[in-house]
Amino acid sequence: xxxxxxxxxxxxxGLREVNTNLKLAAGLGAILLCLLSTSYVPPxxxxxxxxxxxxxxxxxxxKTYAGLFIVPLWFAVMSIAGIILISGGHDxxxxxxxxxSFSLSITRESINQGVFVFCRVLGGMxxxxxxxxxxxxxxxxxxFRQCRIPEIIIELMMIIYRTIFILMDQVVQIYTAQVMxxxxxxxxxxxxxxASLCGAAFIASWDAGExxxxxxxxxxxxxxxxxxxxxxxxxxxxxxALAAFLSLSAAMVVLSRNITII
Amino acid sequence: MSSxxxxxxxxRYRYPRxxxxxxxxxxxxxxxxxxxxxxxxxxxxxxxxxxxxGMIRPDSGFVxxxxxxxxxxxxxxxxxxxxxxxxxxxxxxQIIAPTVYQDVAFGPTNLGYSxxxxxxxxxxxxxxxxxxxxxxxxxxxxxxxxxxxxxIAGVLAMDPDVLVLDEPTSGLDPSGSEDIMELLDELNHEGxxxxxxxxxxxxxxxxxxxxxxxxxxxILEEGIPEKAFGNPEYVRRAHLSLPTLLExxxxxxxxxxxxxxxxxxxxxxxxxxxxxxxxxxxxxSRPGAITIYNVDRHGPxxxxxxxxxxxxxxxxxxxxxxxxxxxxxxxxxxFTYGVIDKCILKALLGEDSLIVTTENxxxxxxxxxxxxxxxxxxxxxxxxxxxxxx
Numbered sequence: 001x002x003x004x005x006x007x008x009x010x011x012x013x014g015l016r017e018v019n020t021n022l023k024l025a026a027g028l029g030a031i032l033l034c035l036l037s038t039s040y041v042p043p044x045x046x047x048x049x050x051x052x053x054x055x056x057x058x059x060x061x062x063k064t065y066a067g068l069f070i071v072p073l074w075f076a077v078m079s080i081a082g083i084i085l086i087s088g089g090h091d092x093x094x095x096x097x098x099x100x101s102f103s104l105s106i107t108r109e110s111i112n113q114g115v116f117v118f119c120r121v122l123g124g125m126x127x128x129x130x131x132x133x134x135x136x137x138x139x140x141x142x143x144f145r146q147c148r149i150p151e152i153i154i155e156l157m158m159i160i161y162r163t164i165f166i167l168m169d170q171v172v173q174i175y176t177a178q179v180m181x182x183x184x185x186x187x188x189x190x191x192x193x194x195a196s197l198c199g200a201a202f203i204a205s206w207d208a209g210e211x212x213x214x215x216x217x218x219x220x221x222x223x224x225x226x227x228x229x230x231x232x233x234x235x236x237x238x239x240x241a242l243a244a245f246l247s248l249s250a251a252m253v254v255l256s257r258n259i260t261i262i
Numbered sequence: 263m264s265s266x267x268x269x270x271x272x273x274r275y276r277y278p279r280x281x282x283x284x285x286x287x288x289x290x291x292x293x294x295x296x297x298x299x300x301x302x303x304x305x306x307x308x309x310x311x312x313x314x315x316g317m318i319r320p321d322s323g324f325v326x327x328x329x330x331x332x333x334x335x336x337x338x339x340x341x342x343x344x345x346x347x348x349x350x351x352x353x354x355x356q357i358i359a360p361t362v363y364q365d366v367a368f369g370p371t372n373l374g375y376s377x378x379x380x381x382x383x384x385x386x387x388x389x390x391x392x393x394x395x396x397x398x399x400x401x402x403x404x405x406x407x408x409x410x411x412x413x414i415a416g417v418l419a420m421d422p423d424v425l426v427l428d429e430p431t432s433g434l435d436p437s438g439s440e441d442i443m444e445l446l447d448e449l450n451h452e453g454x455x456x457x458x459x460x461x462x463x464x465x466x467x468x469x470x471x472x473x474x475x476x477x478x479x480x481i482l483e484e485g486i487p488e489k490a491f492g493n494p495e496y497v498r499r500a501h502l503s504l505p506t507l508l509e510x511x512x513x514x515x516x517x518x519x520x521x522x523x524x525x526x527x528x529x530x531x532x533x534x535x536x537x538x539x540x541x542x543x544x545x546x547s548r549p550g551a552i553t554i555y556n557v558d559r560h561g562p563x564x565x566x567x568x569x570x571x572x573x574x575x576x577x578x579x580x581x582x583x584x585x586x587x588x589x590x591x592x593x594x595x596x597f598t599y600g601v602i603d604k605c606i607l608k609a610l611l612g613e614d615s616l617i618v619t620t621e622n623x624x625x626x627x628x629x630x631x632x633x634x635x636x637x638x639x640x641x642x643x644x645x646x647x648x649x650x651x652x
Contacts, residue, residue, distance in 0.1 A: 007400070008403065011399070011400060011403065136400070137360065138360045138361045138398065138400055141360065158359060158360050158364070159358070161360045162357070162358060162359060162360050162401070165400070165401075165402035166354050166402075169354075169402070208355070211350075211355040212355075212358060214317065214355075215350065215355055215356050215358055216358060216368075217317070217343075218315060218317060218343055218348045218350075219343065219358075219368055219369040219372065219416065219417070219420070220340050220343050220344055220369055220372045220373055220420065221368075221372055222340070222372040222373075222374070223372075224371050224372050225359070225364075225368070225371070
């Protein structure tokens with residue numbers, strides 16, 4: 001039930017020491033280019049580059065990455081099947097009239113559209129994975145502050161971040177205790193156990209909240225949350241790599257405007 | 263004797279709708295003392311500790327800090343909490359921020375330090391507890407002992423005069439507990455008053471200057487550890503166990519072996535008593551020498567050169583930073599707790615030993631050994647690694 005958290009993977013990845021802004025620029029830039037592109041080629045290129053960056057540079061192991069990718073990929077395959085079958089077009093390959101007013105068809109346009117959407121999903125997904133696997137939340141807080149996001153929101157985020165792990169810990173403990181006493185052996189039992197787990201988690205979070213206030217008071221809380229650690233310096237090599245990646249992708253977006261798969 | 267820093271006068275406290283947790287307690291704590299508050303669960307130890315930094319206000323009676331009654335307005339409380347640092351039992355409850363650096367920086371930031379100052383005190387505090395390089399780690403990835411250290415660093419960063427720790431060794435393995443106790447010793451050596459609550463009699467007995475035995479909201483016994491733990495009746499009533507050394511001492515006395523001098527605090531004291539009693543010394547021609555490896559002065563090269571000349575030797579490390587250095591240099595440590603005593607014991611067997619330590623602890627080794635030499639008349643030699651002897 002409780003696999004290794006993404007956050008833990010990110011804390012140990014090979015690109016941890018690279019400036020956060022650069023990594024975010026790579027991820028967000030890639031998403032933007034995927035959206036701007038009108039052809040399937042640039043998103044595919046972006047997906048390939050970022051995936052190899054995740055696997056080779058950040059040294060995330062294949063299994064973790066595949067596990068992360070497989071669920072959304074499954075959704076994508078299902079919806080693309082839908083797109084190909086119902087979006088219609090002129091250049092007909094195959095057609096089946098199920099009902100008088102409804103038919104399924106595969107056309108040149110629908111295949112182009114399907115492949116295009118699928119590649120976009122791949123590109124976007126790998127960009128998101130790139131961000132979440134290389135940039136731990138703790139580093140993103142620093143960037144938020146640079147972006148002038150109001151202090152109060154950042155502080156709330158930081159407290160929530162910290163509390164999630166404490167709560168998670170407690171939930172795991174309660175869950176284990178329940179499983180050990182056969183809490184989830186039947187459906188009825190499962191419902192009951194799950195309900196009591198939720199109840200206990202609620203009480204635990206309430207307690208944690210009270211303790212948090214006490215702990216902050218005991219350390220002279222005066223409305224200020226701690227300063228953040230510094231961002232890593234921007235180094236030449238990653239900067240050049242980022243520039244090359246983004247400009248190459250952008251060039252591709254422009255050049256491949258009209259390229260379709262068939 | 264130094265002046266009184268904390269004092270309680272007839273304090274009482276009752277939890278809302280609960281039983282009375284503290285029933286009319288009076289005592290005082292002097293500057294630079296190490297106090298252990300011991301007692302069973304529910305004796306009111308934690309409640310009492312929370313009064314020292316104003317987290318709980320007694321229903322009646324006074325708590326005095328620096329001879330002034332504590333005032334409970336926000337500004338005074340802030341000042342008090344800066345000077346009386348409190349470390350909670352559960353570090354998860356104490357650690358607030360998402361990274362180690364931010365958490366340790368929490369107190370100083372709220373005290374209004376500039377970013378540069380904050381950085382300085384945080385680095386210093388982390389160095390103190392031996393967690394350099396942990397700045398960017400999130401607390402949920404740390405081990406229990408490391409979390410405890412982060413919690414202590416968070417309080418240290420505010421540079422308090424008094425450190426209050428609720429059950430500092432609970433949930434830690436024996437060596438982790440010893441490390442924490444030694445860290446507290448180190449901090450005390452730097453002039454901080456330290457108050458802990460604990461169940462761990464064996465650790466508290468040799469550590470504390472004074473122990474306070476609590477039961478059901480009252481003080482059962484108060485005094486030097488030999489006295490506080492010396493009464494088997496009280497110890498039994500407080501659901502504790504007699505320290506092994508005291509028990510052994512008592513049993514020996516019952517059988518007519520009258521050990522000279524004070525009650526033994528350490529194995530070394532015990533050995534000395536026994537040897538005097540039997541008028542017999544372990545027959546070695548000359549006691550071994552204790553060498554000090556001061557990591558602030560000597561580099562790893564001088565150690566390896568020295569070590570290659572005497573490959574078989576017991577090595578102990580004293581102080582958090584020294585232990586870290588020893589680990590970095592892959593020095594196999596034989597002792598990490600009560601190091602000086604253990605090295606003297608080795609010396610009495612005619613064996614040489616080495617103490618890895620830091621600049622500020624060197625004189626402590628000299629003082630302890632000198633005191634022993636004066637008491638026993640056995641000339642144990644202490645020397646620095648570069649040859650100068652003391």
